[in-house]
Amino acid sequence: GAGVSQSPSNKVTEKGKDVELRCDPISGHTALYWYRQSLGQGLEFLIYFQGNSAPDKSGLPSDRFSAERTGGSVSTLTIQRTQQEDSAVYLCASSLEGLAYEQYFGPGTRLTVT
């Protein structure tokens, strides 16, 4: 079946603009995670969704970052007033409930803030 998909694959934006990144998890996966992969910080957890709720937002780096999930499926990560330090690859992963450690990752969105 289809894996986790993310769009766009690449995004170049100007400093100060808002961006939206989309994640389509594997059908039936109730858990969804966002991570960020950057040169300086490695791979960092951002937020976890179970269904449409986000019980763990502890990794979001600032209040410019927000995420939502609708219908227990698609998730959108929004970054407002982008800064150069936001440049990174944003990864989405999903898993079945009860098999939370078997996460399937999408290909990522490479965000470049100029």
Add this chain to the structure above:
Amino acid sequence: GNSVTQMEGPVTLSEEAFLTINCTYTATGYPSLFWYVQYPGEGLQLLLKATKADDKGSNKGFEATYRKETTSFHLEKGSVQVSDSAVYFCALSDRGTSYGKLTFGQGTILTVHP
């Protein structure tokens, strides 16, 4: 808090050489341990896992044993191939939580030459 430390790379080997990538961890709970691999141009993939002490995870000729006494989960392969060239990430998930929030090491770049 939780943390993962990987041996620094990059690692360059000739085909058929023996591979070890060291990984040690610090965790407040009783974690599950993983190795993920990222092949060039592809997304993160789960390579192997171990969920309790002395478990050995294995896949594609790679092995890693969960050593609680040394808090380690070193990745090994007896004979590497050019196709093993990739970035390898050690990770943990604290089973004290009900979900699989992953903490990653910095990643080790492996290049295998013919």
